[in-house]
Amino acid sequence: xxxxxxxxxxxxxxxxxxxxxxxxxxxxxxxxxxxxxxxxxxxxxxxxxxxxxxxxxxxxxxxxxxxxxxxxxxxxxxxxxxxxxxxxxxxxxxxxxxxxxxxxxxxxxxxxxxxxxxxxxxxxxxxxxxxxxxxxxxxxxxxxxxxxxxxxxxxxxxxxxxxxxxxxxxxxxxxxxxxxxxxxxxxxxxxxxxxxxxxxx
Amino acid sequence: xxxxxxxxxxxxxxxxxxxxxxxxxxxxxxxxxxxxxxxxxxxxxxxxxxxxxxxxxxxxxxxxxxxxxxxxxxxxxxxxxxxxxxxxxxxxxxxxxxxxxxxxxxxxxxxxxxxxxxxxxxxxxxxxxxxxxxxxxxxxxxxxxxxxxxxxxxxxxxxxxxxxxxxxxxxxxxxxxxxxxxxxxxxxxxxxxxxxxxxxx
DNA sequence: GCCCCTATTGGACAAATGCGCAATAGCCTT
DNA sequence: AAGGCTATTGCGCATTTGTCCAATAGGGGC
Numbered sequence: 001x002x003x004x005x006x007x008x009x010x011x012x013x014x015x016x017x018x019x020x021x022x023x024x025x026x027x028x029x030x031x032x033x034x035x036x037x038x039x040x041x042x043x044x045x046x047x048x049x050x051x052x053x054x055x056x057x058x059x060x061x062x063x064x065x066x067x068x069x070x071x072x073x074x075x076x077x078x079x080x081x082x083x084x085x086x087x088x089x090x091x092x093x094x095x096x097x098x099x100x101x102x103x104x105x106x107x108x109x110x111x112x113x114x115x116x117x118x119x120x121x122x123x124x125x126x127x128x129x130x131x132x133x134x135x136x137x138x139x140x141x142x143x144x145x146x147x148x149x150x151x152x153x154x155x156x157x158x159x160x161x162x163x164x165x166x167x168x169x170x171x172x173x174x175x176x177x178x179x180x181x182x183x184x185x186x187x188x189x190x191x192x193x194x195x196x197x198x199x200x201x
Numbered sequence: 202x203x204x205x206x207x208x209x210x211x212x213x214x215x216x217x218x219x220x221x222x223x224x225x226x227x228x229x230x231x232x233x234x235x236x237x238x239x240x241x242x243x244x245x246x247x248x249x250x251x252x253x254x255x256x257x258x259x260x261x262x263x264x265x266x267x268x269x270x271x272x273x274x275x276x277x278x279x280x281x282x283x284x285x286x287x288x289x290x291x292x293x294x295x296x297x298x299x300x301x302x303x304x305x306x307x308x309x310x311x312x313x314x315x316x317x318x319x320x321x322x323x324x325x326x327x328x329x330x331x332x333x334x335x336x337x338x339x340x341x342x343x344x345x346x347x348x349x350x351x352x353x354x355x356x357x358x359x360x361x362x363x364x365x366x367x368x369x370x371x372x373x374x375x376x377x378x379x380x381x382x383x384x385x386x387x388x389x390x391x392x393x394x395x396x397x398x399x400x401x402x
Numbered sequence: 403g404c405c406c407c408t409a410t411t412g413g414a415c416a417a418a419t420g421c422g423c424a425a426t427a428g429c430c431t432t
Numbered sequence: 433a434a435g436g437c438t439a440t441t442g443c444g445c446a447t448t449t450g451t452c453c454a455a456t457a458g459g460g461g462c
Contacts, residue, residue: 006409022310024225028450038411040452049450098309105306107367108299109223118368151372152380155360156353163356166308167319171352179353186387207439229420239441244421 007045009035014056019095023053023102023113054112057103061120064092069127078135082184083195085128089157090177097165100158125150132188142189153184208246210236215257220296224254224303224314255313258304262321265297270328279336283385284396286329290358291378298366301359326351333389343390354385 001009013034017026028049032039046052068088075081100117107114129150135141143149160176181195202210214235218227229250233240247253269289276282301318308315330351336342344350361377382396 001409003409022306024306025310027448029448038413039450040412041410043451044409098306101302101306104363104367105223105225105299105302109226114368118371121364121368122371148376148380151361151364151376152357152384155364155372156357156384157360158363159356159358159360160352162305162359163322163352166305167315167322170319170323171356175349175352179349183353183357183384183388187384202439204439228418230418239443240420241422241442242440245439250420 003045006041010042010045010052011056011059014052015060018053018056018060018099018102023057023099023106026053026056050110050112054110054116057099057113058116058120060096060099061103061116064096065120065123065127067092068124072127072131078131078138078140079190079194081131082135082188085131086157086177086181086184086195090161090173094165097161101162101165121154125154128154135188135190140190143187149187153180153187156180156183204246207242211243211246211253212257212260215253216261219254219257219261219300219303224258224300224307227254227257251311251313255311255317258300258314259317259321261297261300262304262317265293266321266324266328268293269325273328273332279332279339279341280391280395282332283336283389286332287378287382287385287396291374295366298362302363302366322355326355329355336389336391341391344388350388354381354388357381357384 010031014026014031017030017034021030028039028042031052032042035041042052046055068085071084071088072081075084103113103117107117125147129146132141132143132146132149136143136146157176157180160171160180161173163171164173164176182192185192185195211232215227215232218231218235222231229240229243232253233243236242243253247256269286272285272289273282276285304314304318308318326348330347333342333344333347333350337344337347358377358381361372361381362374364372365374365377383393385391386393386396
């Protein structure tokens with residue numbers, strides 16, 4: 001197997017294990033077992049476990065982001081883009097959010113992870129702020145501070161989904177989805193119900 | 202030292218280590234060293250490390266909650282109670298929030314921790330929902346669904362403070378504070394500026 | 403067909419961890 | 433003063449972890 005393919009296979013295996021066991025609990029041997037190879041091979045390609053974990057998290061998280069960005073790009077009007085944002089965000093499964101919980105908790109102690117986590121969070125916020133700015137320019141949204149609104153909408157969504165993933169039934173996935181859409185409608189001064197899940201319409 | 206005092210001293214030491222190293226990274230030996238005793242003593246009082254971590258987290262988190270509850274109780278009108286809620290929430294330092302990040306991340310893997318984390322989150326939400334209901338009854342707040350609003354306000358606050366603690370300067374503490382107060386004002390239909398930090402008034 | 407380069411193996415190693423246990427020390431009762 | 437109960441010690445054990453390294457295999461260039 002070529003070095004590039006091998007590196008890619010290792011990262012993929014690491015992602016699989018990470019989603020099952022969590023970032024902190026992912027071990028070299030787990031990844032090797034998932035690959036069906038030896039643990040020494042992992043270190044032949046990655047200098048340290050931290051490097052591998054950081055790269056695996058980045059790839060998984062960036063993939064989710066790219067999914068959302070491309071779904072946004074498929075829509076022409078700002079309202080459609082915003083709806084697509086919520087659709088793709090809530091379509092992703094719980095394991096993706098569990099990864100984020102791990103990353104946020106570990107961020108203050110692992111510099112490599114913090115940088116990646118922070119950068120990706122900023123990109124999510126930027127994407128959202130961009131939609132809002134377009135909406136304001138097009139006159140379909142009202143927002144005095146798109147950056148602040150983007151942080152608020154994103155943080156509310158994160159905070160609600162966090163409850164779903166960490167605690168189960170305290171808040172349901174559907175409530176987290178519906179409540180965050182409603183809050184966004186109010187935040188951006190758009191018609192109530194406009195952001196109802198496009199799948200359900 | 203009496204058993205009760207000893208148990209309490211162990212939990213206090215565990216909290217100190219937890220705030221420094223994080224929940225997952227707190228070891229029996231760390232706690233013993235913090236206490237200046239032996240590791241065997243810890244196991245004489247706590248059957249497992251998980252039990253100790255759960256109890257230490259519960260104590261730390263409950264203390265924060267009680268602080269807020271008593272600050273709320275000191276206020277007579279709902280608006281004052283809501284302002285007190287934000288005041289005490291934001292007065293607590295980052296280490297408290299770091300504990301919550303750890304707890305949320307570990308919740309899905311440690312049953313004892315999940316139960317406590319979930320229960321405490323529900324108590325926070327109940328306290329907030331209670332204030333809102335009083336406000337609605339008194340005619341000073343408008344809210345069709347106090348439970349949902351409480352979850353939204355709490356989750357937004359958590360989501361914003363999460364950014365502060367995990368990533369540093371992405372969002373400032375002051376922004377997290379101000380933005381969440383503004384959102385609450387809008388959510389509950391109360392006058393903008395009414396929730397401005399009471400300390401700053 | 404031979405040889406070298408590197409991907410790959412499989413285990414060694416030290417450090418760290420939770421937990422248990424036999425021995426000790428210190429206090430309270432009698 | 434004696435004795436017993438228990439808090440406390442200090443170490444040992446088994447396990448798990450990241451990391452490293454000498455040995456092997458296998459394939460592509462001469």
